[in-house]
Amino acid sequence: xxxxxxxxxxxxxxxxxxxxxxxxxxxxxxxxxxxxxxxxxxxxxxxxxxxxxxxxxxxxxxxxxxxxxxxxxxxxxxxxxxxxxxxxxxxxxxxxxxxxxxxxxxxxxxxxxxxxxxxxxxxxxxxxxxxxxxxxxxxxxxxxxxxxxxxxxxxxxxxxxxxxxxxxxxxxxxxxxxxxxxxxxxxxxxxxxxxxxxxxxxxxxxxxxxxxxxxxxxxxxxxxxxxxxxxxxxxxxxxxxxxxxxxxxxxxxxxxxxxxxxxxxxxxxxxxxxxxxxxxxxxxxxxxxxxxxxxxxxxxxxxxxxxxxxxxxxxxxxxx
Amino acid sequence: xxxxxxxxxxxxxxxxxxxxxxxxxxxxxxxxxxxxxxxxxxxxxxxxxxxxxxxxxxxxxxxxxxxxxxxxxxxxxxxxxxxxxxxxxxxxxxxxxxxxxxxxxxxxxxxxxxxxxxxxxxxxxxxxxxxxxxxxxxxxxxxxxxxxxxxxxxxxxxxxxxxxxxxxxxxxxxxxxxxxxxxxxxxxxxxxxxxxxxxxxxxxxxxxxxxxxxxxxxxxxxxxxxxxxxxxxxxxxxxxxxxxxxxxxxxxxxxxxxxxxxxxxxxxxxxxxxxxxxxxxxxxxxxxxxxxxxxxxxxxxxxxxxxxxxxxxxxxxxxx
Numbered sequence: 146x147x148x149x150x151x152x153x154x155x156x157x158x159x160x161x162x163x164x165x166x167x168x169x170x171x172x173x174x175x176x177x178x179x180x181x182x183x184x185x186x187x188x189x190x191x192x193x194x195x196x197x198x199x200x201x202x203x204x205x206x207x208x209x210x211x212x213x214x215x216x217x218x219x220x221x222x223x224x225x226x227x228x229x230x231x232x233x234x235x236x237x238x239x240x241x242x243x244x245x246x247x248x249x250x251x252x253x254x255x256x257x258x259x260x261x262x263x264x265x266x267x268x269x270x271x272x273x274x275x276x277x278x279x280x281x282x283x284x285x286x287x288x289x290x291x292x293x294x295x296x297x298x299x300x301x302x303x304x305x306x307x308x309x310x311x312x313x314x315x316x317x318x319x320x321x322x323x324x325x326x327x328x329x330x331x332x333x334x335x336x337x338x339x340x341x342x343x344x345x346x347x348x349x350x351x352x353x354x355x356x357x358x359x360x361x362x363x364x365x366x367x368x369x370x371x372x373x374x375x376x377x378x379x380x381x382x383x384x385x386x387x388x389x390x391x392x393x394x395x396x397x398x399x400x401x402x403x404x405x406x407x408x409x410x411x412x413x414x415x416x417x418x419x420x421x422x423x424x425x426x427x428x429x430x431x432x433x434x435x436x437x438x439x440x441x442x443x444x445x446x447x448x449x450x451x452x453x454x455x456x457x458x459x460x461x462x463x464x465x
Numbered sequence: 466x467x468x469x470x471x472x473x474x475x476x477x478x479x480x481x482x483x484x485x486x487x488x489x490x491x492x493x494x495x496x497x498x499x500x501x502x503x504x505x506x507x508x509x510x511x512x513x514x515x516x517x518x519x520x521x522x523x524x525x526x527x528x529x530x531x532x533x534x535x536x537x538x539x540x541x542x543x544x545x546x547x548x549x550x551x552x553x554x555x556x557x558x559x560x561x562x563x564x565x566x567x568x569x570x571x572x573x574x575x576x577x578x579x580x581x582x583x584x585x586x587x588x589x590x591x592x593x594x595x596x597x598x599x600x601x602x603x604x605x606x607x608x609x610x611x612x613x614x615x616x617x618x619x620x621x622x623x624x625x626x627x628x629x630x631x632x633x634x635x636x637x638x639x640x641x642x643x644x645x646x647x648x649x650x651x652x653x654x655x656x657x658x659x660x661x662x663x664x665x666x667x668x669x670x671x672x673x674x675x676x677x678x679x680x681x682x683x684x685x686x687x688x689x690x691x692x693x694x695x696x697x698x699x700x701x702x703x704x705x706x707x708x709x710x711x712x713x714x715x716x717x718x719x720x721x722x723x724x725x726x727x728x729x730x731x732x733x734x735x736x737x738x739x740x741x742x743x744x745x746x747x748x749x750x751x752x753x754x755x756x757x758x759x760x761x762x763x764x765x766x767x768x769x770x771x772x773x774x775x776x777x778x779x780x781x782x783x784x785x
Contacts, residue, residue: 191569192512192576222544228566232591234573242562246548249511253554256512271552 150174151339153465154332154370158183158351159198160215161377161385162344163205165459166276168452169342170206172460175275181329183346184261184280185288185317185354188300190238193248194255197300198351199265199280200247207272215385218243237305262326277328281355284323288350289316299350308387312394317354325361338370339465343416345377345444347388348407349395356412366415371463373418374408374437375455376401379444380424401425405432418462420444420455470494471659472652473785474690478503478671479518480535481697481705482664483525485779486596488772489662490526492780495595501649503666504581504600505608505637505674508620510558513568514575517620518671519585519600520567527592535705538563557625582646597648601675604643608670609636619670628707632714637674645681658690659785663736665697665764667708668727669715676732686735691783693738694728694757695775696721699764700744721745725752738782740764740775 153173157166157180170178180202187196197216204210204218211219221241230236240248247268254264261280269278290302292310302310332338346352356362365372381399383389389399397403401421408416419437421428422444429439440462446452473493477486477500490498500522507516517536524530524538531539541561550556560568567588574584581600589598610622612630622630652658666672676682685692701719703709709719717723721741728736739757741748742764749759760782766772 191573193569222542222562224542224562225545225566225569228563229570232566232570232588234566234570242542242544242565243548245562245565246545246552246554249513249545250549250552250554253511268552 150177151337151465152177152179152332153340153342153460154329154338155180155342155344156346156352156355157181157198157202157344158346159186159201159386161383162198162346162351163202163210164446164452165342165344165375165455166202167205167449168446168454168456169460170274170276171449171453172456176277178276179279179329179332180276181279181281181326181355182265183351183354184282185286185350186299186303187285188287188298190300191235191240192252193240193245194252195238195240195248195300196251196261196265196280199268199278200244202278203265203269203272203274206269206274206276206278209272217241238300262328279326279329281329281361282323282326282358284319286320286323286354286358287318288354289318290350291315303387308390312391314395315349315353317357320354320357321359323358325358325364329361330364333364333368333370338368340460340463341365341368341370341372342459343372343374345375345384347377347383347386347391348404349388349391353411356415362412362415366412371417372415373420373459373463374404374416375420375459376404376422376425376444378404378425379422384445400428402428402431405435405437409435409437420459420462470497471657471785472497472499473660473662473780474649474652474658474685475500475662475664476666476672476675477501477518477522477664478666479506479521479706480525481703482518482666482671483522483530484766484772485662485664485695485775486522487525487769488766488774488776489780490594490596491769491773492776496597498596499599499649499652500596501599501601501646501675502585503671503674504602505606505670506619506623507605508607508618510620511555511560512572513560513565514572515558515560515568515620516571516581516585516600519588519598520564522598523585523589523592523594526589526594526596526598529592537561558620582648599646599649601649601681602643602646602678604639606640606643606674606678607638608674609638610670611635623707628710632711634715635669635673637677640674640677641679643678645678645684649681650684653684653688653690658688660780660783661685661688661690661692662779663692663694663728665695665704667697667703667706667711668724669708669711673731676735682732682735686732691737692735693740693779693783694724694736695740695779696724696742696745696764698724698745699742704765720748722748722751725755725757729755729757740779740782
């Protein structure tokens with residue numbers, strides 16, 4: 146068991162994962178939380194480099210997220226979008242005025258030669274975040290959603306088409322040439338990481354892109370830290386986003402067991418613990434049979450206290 | 466003398482020129498005003514293609530200009546800039562939230578292969594302008610201000626350093642390879658242009674870049690339309706901007722006569738008429754001696770009516 150001062154590594158996508166990340170950040174000493182973030186959702190739009198999951202994490206951890214809307218900044222204004230609409234520009238991806246500054250700044254820094262990890266680190270610091278936010282890699286990896294009859298870039302599927310098309314699979318362009326963010330590699334190699342927490346994010350489009358970067362999931366498995374997954378599926382429903390709909394369309398059982406099977410099949414030996422919701426307690430024996438230790442608690446995070454409580458539960462489970 | 470239905474061609478930079486352009490647009494039938502605009506001030510900033518003179522003209526002609534501030538949009542908000550400041554981004558060039566949409570849209574359209582004239586035409590139409598706004602050329606021409614000891618890109622001189630450095634000269638990078646906007650060429654060749662009006666813009670950094678595009682000033686001179694210049698210098702002062710300061714630093718007499726001498730020396734035979742202010746009436750004989758017909762009126766434009774009156778005076782002078 147690692148000491149409380151050891152770093153904890155979390156894997157996360159956007160909104161769902163960011164909730165638990167916020168709880169973890171609250172529970173851990175400042176600077177001890179490291180979050181590896183999916184960048185497969187990144188895209189270029191209106192000439193801007195947009196990193197939706199990074200921004201959701203940073204806005205959430207800095208206390209600026211619009212929790213009612215579920216994305217973007219609290220108290221945001223939309224004057225640029227309104228003006229763009231008047232010009233008949235593309236407004237399907239809603240960029241708030243303050244949010245625009247993030248994208249302008251990031252795009253400019255990248256054009257000047259900074260890497261995405263450097264830009265992300267600076268962004269987090271400027272917004273007062275003590276946790277470390279690590280883009281999963283430096284290379285451009287782009288998630289494509291294969292739908293019946295056509296392929297869609299992720300944001301087109303997710304935002305423009307609002308997840309309506311029926312999904313047949315996913316691919317991550319550029320992933321074969323990507324390497325895990327070297328800061329994450331160094332963390333896994335250099336220090337006693339106390340725990341690796343897979344946040345309740347979408348397995349297919351948030352966590353798979355991270356784990357499928359060549360060498361990533363093996364490095365996580367081979368580290369001495371226990372790996373604990375928090376289920377993104379509760380009572381057959383996704384806590385956030387299209388995970389349940391995707392599972393149904395892919396003929397994966399829409400249950401915590403289906404999630405466990407997905408991870409155990411594709412990443413054998415990775416998971417040590419699986420936190421499932423009380424409503425799914427009856428699935429525990431079948432999940433345990435997969436070789437994963439199951440822990441049951443209330444995993445629905447509504448309030449800040451919910452997030453902290455689930456974070457405490459998860460950390461204590463692995464002695465972190 | 467051309468009929469009132471014939472087009473009028475105006476040459477303009479930003480704020481000063483846009484005032485007379487607004488008067489001309491008010492006085493002429495819809496669609497009859499064509500404005501050739503300086504793009505030497507254009508620059509790339511935060512990845513955005515910014516065309517300050519085009520935007521000032523379009524915002525002015527569409528009734529959206531912030532006339533108190535002298536630039537940008539009326540009722541503008543600054544949330545993106547405030548957020549960018551928090552990120553320690555570059556905020557010396559103030560981009561309002563609505564104004565940002567213009568730059569995002571333009572940059573995106575250019576990236577998709579539209580030309581600056583096409584983008585400008587669409588922008589003008591979307592904002593309800595019936596006048597035609599023609600960027601002086603399609604190629605990138607960039608004004609450099611030579612100052613004592615260093616060279617500054619125009620916006621660095623003008624905005625970042627607020628025109629403080631002492632000027633020794635100007636150059637227009639890329640101008641040797643630029644060609645006059647073909648719509649302007651077609652207009653001069655194809656129709657009976659009633660008049661060519663050089664608006665009261667800065668001779669050195671607004672009008673010179675236009676006239677020095679290879680073939681431009683000769684085409685204007687050789688057209689059958691009379692060319693009338695409205696003085697940007699009144700009683701030794703620039704109506705707007707650093708023109709007077711520049712003239713003093715370049716040892717050009719800071720008078721309407723100095724302006725006339727500049728044009729007659731560099732563009733012999735171009736000017737037919739020169740509209741000067743009543744306060745400069747005593748300079749008329751010396752200007753007439755340069756071979757330019759002088760007309761005296763009140764050239765200071767404060768109200769909308771001032772602009773319309775000066776436009777009427779200028780048009781009637783040449784029978785347009």
